Structure formats: structure tokens, C-alpha cells
Amino acid sequence: MITMLDVAARAGVSKATVSRVLNGTGQVRKTTRDAVFNAMKELGYRPNFLAQSLANNRSNSIGLVVSNFDGPYFGRLLRRAATLIEASGKHLIVTNGYDTPERELEAVRLLADRRCDAILLYTRFMSEDTLMTLLAELPLMVINRYLPRAPERCVYFEQQQAAFSVVDYLIQQGHQQVACITGPINTPTAQARLAGYRQALQQQRLLVTDAQVIAGDNSVAGGYLACQHLLSRGVAFTALFASNDDMAIGAMQALRQAGKQLPEQVSVFGFDDEPCAAYLQPPLSTVYLPIDAMIEAAIMQAFRLIKGEVLPPLPAFIGELKLRSSVAAGPYRDNPLQSL
Amino acid sequence: MITMLDVAARAGVSKATVSRVLNGTGQVRKTTRDAVFNAMKELGYRPNFLAQSLANNRSNSIGLVVSNFDGPYFGRLLRRAATLIEASGKHLIVTNGYDTPERELEAVRLLADRRCDAILLYTRFMSEDTLMTLLAELPLMVINRYLPRAPERCVYFEQQQAAFSVVDYLIQQGHQQVACITGPINTPTAQARLAGYRQALQQQRLLVTDAQVIAGDNSVAGGYLACQHLLSRGVAFTALFASNDDMAIGAMQALRQAGKQLPEQVSVFGFDDEPCAAYLQPPLSTVYLPIDAMIEAAIMQAFRLIKGEVLPPLPAFIGELKLRSSVAAGPYRDNPLQSL
DNA sequence: TTGTAAGCGTTATCAA
């Protein structure tokens, strides 16, 4: 391995000078700088990243923890994060938090151990207390969670609000019997979406029975099975709100197989606006989440954190309803309850 | 920061002993070992990962380069890789190769600089020569490419063979006019799938006109547009082979909008077996690729590479046709050309 | 403008 010492010898200077040239620090005469660059090139020198990081106690990289590389939109999130971070001259390294609070914590430690300049943590399961502790000791931004005690350190979507809007819209369209397939109920996202569903119905004094709600696992197959269960329970519904598009896709197939006309007999609403949603038959109404904007805000805030700047408050990120033909007018179309 | 020296002082030993305890190397009297462990716990000591890696010249982690976090199956690939690697006691770190050969190379260097024990490289654009050079100097496994000069260092799917099987199957079902929407034609995957399509038609002496083939971009929207173009060209086809499921989904919508009955008037075949494929209307015939098996083989081979073991030849990974009702019998159903 | 030398926090060799 070619070290700085080799370069120094070749260029006839000391290590210190090579270091200065490498980092552009201090004053170096042009001729010696050229000599050093030449020596580097001739020897094919590559700085030892670990030694640099050890000496600096920084690694010029941003760490990102994701939840088991699944979830509806982590692809978009990773792509966007990578581009933004690379453009800033830093490197992105990604690691897995799997699906338990312990392993999420391990993942954060892994990145902290590598002296990431900042860490972006998409967390599902970590407790608020643990998060607050981490925030106090690490340059960390939390994604997908709202921490009332540290609002400037987290970005998240107004999931409940969006789900509320969905169901309220269905009610306006004349639906009063709205079923719901939730995501895994131990995740904050699924809970918030379910809460929005409940809120909308309760606000109109419509009954929410347990039979109308069933838990899915966010997968297409899970949505299919959940919908079959729902149907076999014999609960009547003219509209179905699925907590994500994948489950909506599975549910639509189950409905078709049960002989339901879509959307005439059952309207369906999804969540996440997956790329295929608009191309399904019928095109699926859903909620678009501004992932790019959210992750961008998180990264910008992380950079401020690194620089020690004061942290401005973050905007709220709200979903946008994409209305497509999977929703038809319901039986109360001529006399719908009005939005409050 | 608590260092080894602090622990040593607290336990009344030297840092050499602390290091021995930490790594389980050498002989340490049980009482002193306990004392050291206690000191570590009391001080909340965490070893400095960078210092360890620098001293060891290894980092106990496996690096993975992916292509811009997209492509049909990188989610499954990442999830599986993470699980396997974590189970082996190592850590996975992921980085982005974006979509150019230069940046793929940079990504590899990034991981090599961090002294990853091994690197898994999913590459689309790097030249074979560059790959061979890298293989010679790094503990690297190549994913998604076949290198005749280093077959034991790469895992890949028999994409052409699978595409051939698809189109041959369509012919057996009585189709003779088969159109094709390809992926981005500069990627090896799209090329191989297109080659399989051509091969099947040519083997039956069926005409492959340029008009039957159109390039897509692997997206749903791209498949939709490509199919519209295909239709506007006025080429007749009774079956459509899309190079991936996403494009097939878009194409199906374009076909429906053009008034085609699916599958009666046009049969559609996709590729990748996305989770939703079986739940579309009509359920989409497609090709399942054993991603888990492939990445597992790559990782096992990487571990052998690390240990310096001899590398056994790797099995071929072949796709499996998932026949669903998006394919109907074609006009030559009573007298199809037979499979060769 | 450049060089010397002391860190950074480990590991590992060699004596004791």
C-alpha cells in the first residue's frame, strides 16, 4: 500500500507537506504542490480513509438507517437522499434497522462508530425516550416520527390528516359504510392512518364497528386475504380504505373475485401513490406523499446541525389526494354528509 | 470519549490487557478479565471502530453497491443480503453506484477505502475489463453480469434463456405476432431479454421487424407510452412481451384504452414477478427470478473468498415461468409451431 | 513555506 510517506519521499518533501497539499490547508509553494501531485499520480496514491477519519474524528459521510428496506417508499427515499448527499460532496452509507427497536439502535451505533457527520434515522419501533437520548448525543435527524420535544429534529408526514381527508372525501361522495384495511398495527404509520379513518367517521357520527376494520401486513397478498376476511364477515361496505396501495391492489382482486363491480359497487382508496396506481383498472385513488421534499428537508437540516447553525422550524409535510376513478358516488350521493 | 486507556486505568491493568480481553486473544487470568469487563461496563466503554479497523486493516463489514436503488428487485436483494450478512456477525453497508461506470467505480472505491472484508457489486455499466481489474485487486463478487474469464466470481440470471422460454411459450400457445417492449437498451439485462425474444422468433423463422420492438425505460409510465407508440405504428400483434412487470402494467392499460380485450385480443407477458403481478386483472404471466438464492450464493462465495478457500463453481440461476391468465391462446392455437 | 513530532485509539510483538 502506498502511504503518504512514500509520496513524501518521491516528492522530496515531508509527510506534513503532502498532507497540506492533499487537504488544501496551509500555504504551499506552487512548485512543491505540483511535485506532490505528480508523486501522488505516479505512485497511484490513495489516502487511507480510516486513518484520515481516525485523525479527524469525522468521516465526511452521512449515515442512513432504513427499516428493513421495505415500506412503500424507501426506494424513492434512498434515491433522493443519495443524490442530494453526493451533490454536497459527502458520501451516503445505508444500513438496516430491521424491525426491532434493538436493531434500530444497533444500526445507529454502527453509523456513529464510523463517525458519520450526521445520521438520518427512519425508525418504526424505537421509543420516544430512546430517540430523545440519541438526539442529545448524536447529530441525528429522525424521519417518519414526530417528537413534540424536538420538532426541529424530525420530519414526518401528516399521516392522520391525510387519512382523514381520504375518508372525509369518501363520505362527501355519498359513502357511509367505509371499511378499512390497516397496516401492521404496531407501526406508527399504520396507527396514524387508522386514526385518521376513525376520526373522519366519528366526526360525522357514523358508526365505526370493529368488524369494518381489519389488519393487513402492507403486502399485496395480505390485502387480498384481509379483504376476503372482511367479505366473509358479512359486513356491508360501499367503500374501502386501504392503508397502502399494495393492499388496495390485493383487495381489489378479492373484490372482483367476489363478484363486486369496481368502482360501482365498491369504491377503493389507497395510500402512497405507487407508480402503478394510475395504471390499474380502475385507476386507483390514493395519497401522494412528498417524499423528495421531506428527505431533502431532513438532509438540509442535518447539514445545519453539522455546521452548528441554529435550526429553523421544519414545515409540515402533507399528503395530496390523487382522485382517480376507483371511487364512484356512493348510495348517499344525493344527500351526502358535508365535510366539517 | 472513553478510551481503552481509561478502562485500563480503572481496571488497574495495561491497555494491552484490555485489548486482549476485548478480542479474546491471548491468555488472561479470569479475575483480571472480570475486572476489565467491569471497568468497561462502568465507564460505558465503546471500542473506537475506526482505530480498530486501521490497526487491523479490516472492518468486519461487507459492502454492497447497487444501481441507483432502482431496478425491479433491489428491495428483495437488499433485505436478503442484510439478513444473511448480519447472521454471520458482519455488518452490511450499502452505497449507490448511480448509473454511470465512473460512479460505480467510485462506489467500489468508497467501500474498499473502508476496508470492507468483501464487496458485492451490482453493476450495469462497468466494462468487463474494469471488472476484471477490480476482481484481481479486491475481494469482490459481481452480481448481474457474466464474466467468462471469472465465472466463479459472478452470479447472474440466465436472462436470455428465460426470455426465450417466454416467447417460445407464446408461440406454442398459437401466437406468431409477438411485440416487445424492451428496457433501457444500454443495460445488459434489457439486452439479454431482447436477445431471448429475438432468438425464440428466429428459431421458428418468424419475422422480427423493428416495428414490433420498442424501447421502454422500465417504468410503468414508460410501458404505457411505449405501448401507445406501438399501437400507433399500426403493427399487428396478438401477444406482447414486456421486459419487466412495471412496463407490462403500463402497457395493459394502454391496450385497454385502445379497446383491446385482455387477454382475448392481446396476451401479455411480463418479467420479474413483482408481488402485485398475480393480483392484476388479468393476472400477469411473468418470470420469477430466484433472487434470494442468487444473492445467497454470492455472499457464501464472498465468505470463501475472504477465508482464502478455493472457489467452487457457481450454479446457474434460471428464471421460472409463472403462467397466469394474461396469456390466452393465439390465432394459431390449433396449429402452433412446436417448441424446438 | 516547510519539517519535526506528538497525537488519534487501536493491535500485536517481544520481554519480563
Next chain:
DNA sequence: TTGATAACGCTTACAA
């Protein structure tokens, strides 16, 4: 069984 001490390859005062 332990402890000094020299690496590992870099950065950065401090001197020159």
C-alpha cells in the same frame, strides 16, 4: 499472565 512499546497512516500544533 502481563506490560512496554512500536506499528497502523493520517492531521496538526509548533518550530525553524
